[in-house]
Amino acid sequence: MLLQFNGFHGTSVSAAKQIVSSNYETSIGDDEWLGNGVYFFVSGISSKPEEQAKKWAIAEAWDKDKQVYKYKNYCVINSVIEVEEDNFIDLTKEEGVEILTYLAECFEKKLNKISKRFKAVDGLLINLAREEGILPIDVVKGNFYIKFAKERIKRITLRTSNCTICTVYEPTKNITNSNIIEIGDIKDETK
Amino acid sequence: MKIQLDNWKVINVNFSSLKDEPREDNSFDLSTGHFFPKEIDKSFGVGFEIEIKDKFFDLFVEAIFMFKLDEDITEEFKLSNFPKINAPAIAFPFLRAYVSNLTLQSGFDPVILPSINFVQFAKDKQESEAE
Numbered sequence A: 001m002l003l004q005f006n007g008f009h010g011t012s013v014s015a016a017k018q019i020v021s022s023n024y025e026t027s028i029g030d031d032e033w034l035g036n037g038v039y040f041f042v043s044g045i046s047s048k049p050e051e052q053a054k055k056w057a058i059a060e061a062w063d064k065d066k067q068v069y070k071y072k073n074y075c076v077i078n079s080v081i082e083v084e085e086d087n088f089i090d091l092t093k094e095e096g097v098e099i100l101t102y103l104a105e106c107f108e109k110k111l112n113k114i115s116k117r118f119k120a121v122d123g124l125l126i127n128l129a130r131e132e133g134i135l136p137i138d139v140v141k142g143n144f145y146i147k148f149a150k151e152r153i154k155r156i157t158l159r160t161s162n163c164t165i166c167t168v169y170e171p172t173k174n175i176t177n178s179n180i181i182e183i184g185d186i187k188d189e190t191k
Numbered sequence B: 001m002k003i004q005l006d007n008w009k010v011i012n013v014n015f016s017s018l019k020d021e022p023r024e025d026n027s028f029d030l031s032t033g034h035f036f037p038k039e040i041d042k043s044f045g046v047g048f049e050i051e052i053k054d055k056f057f058d059l060f061v062e063a064i065f066m067f068k069l070d071e072d073i074t075e076e077f078k079l080s081n082f083p084k085i086n087a088p089a090i091a092f093p094f095l096r097a098y099v100s101n102l103t104l105q106s107g108f109d110p111v112i113l114p115s116i117n118f119v120q121f122a123k124d125k126q127e128s129e130a131e
Helices: A013-021 A049-061 A094-106 A108-114 A122-131 A149-153 B081-105 B118-130
Strands: A002-012 A038-041 A073-084 A088-090 A139-144 A163-168 A175-185 B003-017 B027-035 B043-053 B057-069
Touching: A002 A013, A002 A049, A002 A163, A013 A073, A013 A175, A038 A049, A049 A073, A049 A149, A049 A163, A049 A175, A073 A163, A088 A094, A094 A108, A094 A122, A094 A139, A108 A122, B003 B081, B027 B081, B043 B081, B057 B081, B081 B118
Parallel strands: A088 A139
Antiparallel strands: A002 A038, A002 A073, A038 A163, A073 A175, A139 A163, A175 B027, B003 B057, B027 B043, B043 B057
């Protein structure tokens, strides 16, 4: 069965121009929440994922080292994600968590070697599973705690998830349509 | 392509007069944004947030202006100058008049917001992004 849902991606206007003219670039790194892919806020824990995408774009605009905003306008893109049910892992459900637990068992030795024992390895596990072709994974969804500008400024950290995010590993395959839904000024949150 | 202002609404106003000593200086902050409702193909909205710190009061106004086109909105249009420059320039005088009336009818000297050069406003944002 083909699943279809809306994902919301928050970014700068210049990145949005690239996205609508060509396509998304994937975020790379084993430290990424769900591995190398394009990240979207989706409905789940929050009923306003588009609002979270906007807040993410604003939070990411701040350059902590230089203490300046890297960009002054945010942009929210609505993308339609389509995926075969068999190639989709839903980590908000028991079956999805069981798959991840199985992957952790499969890669136990590798994990020990990489000595990532004290870090979250969700992303690393998915990257390994995809690289080694253990499972056909196109899209993964999960609940996470994400810090936006307010939480970063006030240094609020919770264990409780506040967002449902979704990762698409091959944008050209699983994203059928992308539209800009909002562009706006970023207000200086440091004032 | 024909574009016209369809309607506008003030969606949030917060007015509070200062109870203590008046401020020494006035200040004014403006931010704009535009959005493209999925359910309406030929319309888009421009949002304004105005924050005025007058010598005698604080005023915050949030307003939305809806524009109507005679053809479907494309991604190129969304990234063009129209929603970023032209539409705010059309809408701003309405908001300026609203703020002036509101402050006058509230018993204070009317606040006349400065006219904004939205071309320069957009350029400044773009330049700071490119740096």
